[in-house]
Amino acid sequence: MRKPIIAGNWKMNKLVADGARFVVDIREKVPSSDEVDTVVCAPFVHIPFLSEAAREFHVKIGAQNMHYEESGAFTGEVSPKMLEDLLVDYVIIGHSERRQYFNETDETVNKKTLAAFENNLLPIVCVGESLDQRENNETMSFVEGQVRQALDGLTDEQAKQAVIAYEPIWAIGTGKTATSEQANEVCAHIRQVVQDQFSEEVAQEVRVQYGGSVKPDNIEELLSQSDIDGALVGGASLKEDSFLKLVEAGQNAR
Numbered sequence: 001m002r003k004p005i006i007a008g009n010w011k012m013n014k015l016v017a018d019g020a021r022f023v024v025d026i027r028e029k030v031p032s033s034d035e036v037d038t039v040v041c042a043p044f045v046h047i048p049f050l051s052e053a054a055r056e057f058h059v060k061i062g063a064q065n066m067h068y069e070e071s072g073a074f075t076g077e078v079s080p081k082m083l084e085d086l087l088v089d090y091v092i093i094g095h096s097e098r099r100q101y102f103n104e105t106d107e108t109v110n111k112k113t114l115a116a117f118e119n120n121l122l123p124i125v126c127v128g129e130s131l132d133q134r135e136n137n138e139t140m141s142f143v144e145g146q147v148r149q150a151l152d153g154l155t156d157e158q159a160k161q162a163v164i165a166y167e168p169i170w171a172i173g174t175g176k177t178a179t180s181e182q183a184n185e186v187c188a189h190i191r192q193v194v195q196d197q198f199s200e201e202v203a204q205e206v207r208v209q210y211g212g213s214v215k216p217d218n219i220e221e222l223l224s225q226s227d228i229d230g231a232l233v234g235g236a237s238l239k240e241d242s243f244l245k246l247v248e249a250g251q252n253a254r
C-alpha cells in the first residue's frame, strides 16, 4: 500500500514571517507521517527557518527547484548540497512553470533528479501536457517521454522512492481540474511506463500525484482513484485551514 503524499507548492508567494507563522500554526495539527506525508515546498529564503520549525513534527520541507551541480560558478543558483545541509526532504523538479519560463528541459530534469538522490533529497518530478497536446491526442506519448527521460539512470531503489507529479498544464491555476478519470488514466499510464522502464515492483511502489486546481472539495474524489497517490497543490495550499483539509483527505485516503 502506497502512503499518500500531500505537497503544497507555495510558488513565489508569502514573506518569511507569513511562511513561518503558517508552519508554526499547522505543525501540531499535521497527522503522523506513518499515515500521510505532508510536505511544504517553499521559496528558498523560507527554508532555513522552516526546516528548523518543522523538525520533530510531521511536516516535511521541500524546495521548488535547485541546480544539479554541488557547487561552482553558477550565480544565483542553489545547490542540492545546500538543501541537504538544511535538512530539506523533498525538491520539486521540472515544474511546468520552470520548463516554460526558465528553460528547464528533460535533460536538466534528469540531471537534477539524479543529483537529488546523490544528496539525500527526494525528487517530486513534474510532468504534464499542454492543452494543444491533449487536443491532438499526444498526452500519453508526451508524458511517457518526460517520465522516461527524467528517471533515466536511476537504480530501482531510487526509482521506488521518487514521486512523480502529473500536472496537466491546462489545469494549473485555471480552476479547470482534470476529471478524476482523466487524471487517473494518465497516472496509471505513468505507472505502466515505470514498470516498463524498471520493474513491476518499482511501479507498485512509486508514488504518483495529481496536480492542477486541487482543492478541499475535489481532493477526495481524486484520491479515491486507483493510481493517484497524492496531490501537488498550489493555490489551495496557501491557507492553513485549506491545506490541513487536503492533508486530512490524504490521511483518510489510505
Ligand SMILES: O=C(CO)COP(=O)(O)O
Pocket (backbone or CB within 6 Å): 009, 095, 167, 171, 172, 173, 174, 175, 211, 212, 213, 214, 232, 233, 234, 235, 236
Ligand atoms: O502547479 C501546481 C502545483 O505545483 C498546481 O497549482 P494550482 O493548485 O494552483 O492549480
